[in-house]
Amino acid sequence: MKTKLFLLSLFITGLAQAQVIELELFASGLDRPAEIVNAGDSRLFVVEQTGRIQILNANGSVNTTPFLNLSTMVSGGGEQGLLGLAFHPDYETNGYFFVNYTDLNGDTVVARYTRSSTDENVADATSAIVLLTIDQPYDNHNGGCLRFGPDGYLYIATGDGGNGGDPGNRAQNKDELLGKILRLNVDAASPYIPETNPYVGIEGADEVWALGLRNPWKFSFNDGNIWIADVGQENIEEIDKVVATAAGVNYGWKCFEGTAVYSTDNCSLVEMYTQPVAEYVHEGSSRCSITGGYVYTGTMYPNLQGKYFFADYCTGEIGMVDGSTLSWLGDFSPNITTFGEDMNGELYVGGSGSVYKIKDTTVGLNEFADSAFSLYPNPAKNDVTITLKDGSDSGLASVFNVSGQLVLQEHLNSGDTKINTSQLQAGVYMLKLQVAGNGYNTKLVIN
Incomplete structure (x- = not known):
């Protein structure tokens, strides 16, 4: 059940007038939440990195039986595990949903599952169809986020494969699936490749939609744009934003970390690298790793509408991008590993075994x-x-x-x-x- 308000408030400037942001404890007792999504109804589905998908009801209660349990199939620890979940746009009719996890060998698997035909609160654990597997050279930088775009295709975020500094230069290699955003047509017959992917019929892997990413830890779509939070190497965390229909965008890693040159090896003098819409540096702070979120589209808090929210994992700070201006809203303590939104566009964060709801408690545009x-x-x-x-x-x-x-x-x-x-x-x-x-x-x- 929902507990009493867990108030973590901070007055900030940068909006129309003074603003107050709170986190309200919505549910607890979860195991390393890595993703929060909805299926078009009042429930929230929480992906636990250890392998289970739990259902949160509108009152914050957690169903006794997990929606799906893959804990015996996923590798655990560090940055591995069950990392992504997306429901098919026609989920209500076909019952299809998609997961992204690292298997017991540490390699990435993207698979389709089907909802139970008799109980909407559980999945058919025997219904798996594997769409894609990717060999992982190291145990970090797996990406893992899944989203359906406005075109109805499934987008998949992959990290550069790990270690540090992308030693295999995979993010810039168009033939590699690592360090990319991939795009699949899951309604087509295998191999699920949209004909309009940028490297179909030319040099480059057919699945690739965008490249030059280090470890995109969450991305989302809003109003015809894609927003990507890309974890930096040592100094800079970046937020990318481009029109969702832009194919073949190169976000620059490892030639650039944010807007700063990182390496000149194997970097083109003529390549058009796309710079982030916003970035922040670690220097002088304990910040270390960005967690991407969403543009707020809910109706409860007009002051927040149209603004993109993200967090830093190490400090628990929640940040906001308004246009190209980045502001910090304060330290909210939990190691925030994911954002989520419900069917009404209201925002949540997950971290430290709990899910919190983001609230703006100001009067509004005026005191x-x-x-x-x-x-x-x-x-x-x-x-x-x-x-x-x-x-x-x-x-x-x-x-x-x-x-x-x-x-x-x-x-x-x-x-x-x-x-x-x-x-x-x-x-x-x-x-x-x-x-x-x-x-x-x-x-x-x-x-």
């Missing part, structure tokens, strides 16, 4: 005292009164529960509007107000 309304009482019981100020003659009040579900909505008139809240259970809610073209958020407590 509460200066806003275009007043609200009383708060905490409330049977009703709450909202008074519009400054001549505003209309507005809209929307109340969301902690799972992001809309539970109450009322139109506001000039002056006082009394809203009946007696049907709401006791607890903490988010009240979103839209007044005179502005958005405001505040907590609403029901006793």
Whole structure:
């Protein structure tokens, strides 16, 4: 069950006004969460690096039986294990989902599984169809993230194969599958190669979509773009952003670490290397390794919309990219290994055996005292009164529960509007107000 609020708050500047970010403990007792995804419904699926996929329900409870258990098939420890999960865009109908793991030999496997025909909360463990295997020269830099793109194809992130400094120059080798983003058409017959992949019919591996990556630890799609968080070698962590339809993009590793030259060996003088949209350095801090996230697309927190969120594994800091400006939102303590989003676009992080929900608890675009309304009482019981100020003659009040579900909505008139809240259970809610073209958020407590 959901526990009481786990508040880790920090006031920062850089948004419209002061902003508060919190992490709310959503679920605990998990084993090294490496991925959090949804299947188009209220459940969250948590990939444990040790080999299990667990289901989190909307109230934060964990199902007793794992959705899938591959613990006897995956290599454990370090950067190996079960690393990726993606549900087919037509999952509701066909039941297909895809996993990325390192097998007992340490090599990468991408396989398709099918949901049980009798129970939506478990998978058919005998249904595996292996799409791709990749030999791994070392036990680190395996990538592992899987996402379906807006084109319906499956995208696969692979690291450069490991050790340090990419000794085999695999990331820049177009014939290698390591250090790349690969793209497969999983709805076609084997070998699943889209005809529009950039190296089909010419020199280079047919599966390759993009190259020049060191260890992309999570990528995501938003509004026609792909965002990639690429872990640096010693000094620089980078965030890449390009149009999702751009084929054959070279992100530069190992010729570049971020925007800095790393090596000139086997680096072309004419190659068009794509620089990151944002980066950060380790110097003067304990930062060490980026964890990529998502652009916020939810509705509960208007201040966060359109901004990309990421974290540093070592410090537990959550960062944000707005345009090309990178800001740090503070140290939130757990070693954040993954982000996730639910069906409504609300964001979560996983780390240290737990999953947390990201929350913005500010009033919104203005400080509460200066806003275009007043609200009383708060905490409330049977009703709450909202008074519009400054001549505003209309507005809209929307109340969301902690799972992001809309539970109450009322139109506001000039002056006082009394809203009946007696049907709401006791607890903490988010009240979103839209007044005179502005958005405001505040907590609403029901006793």
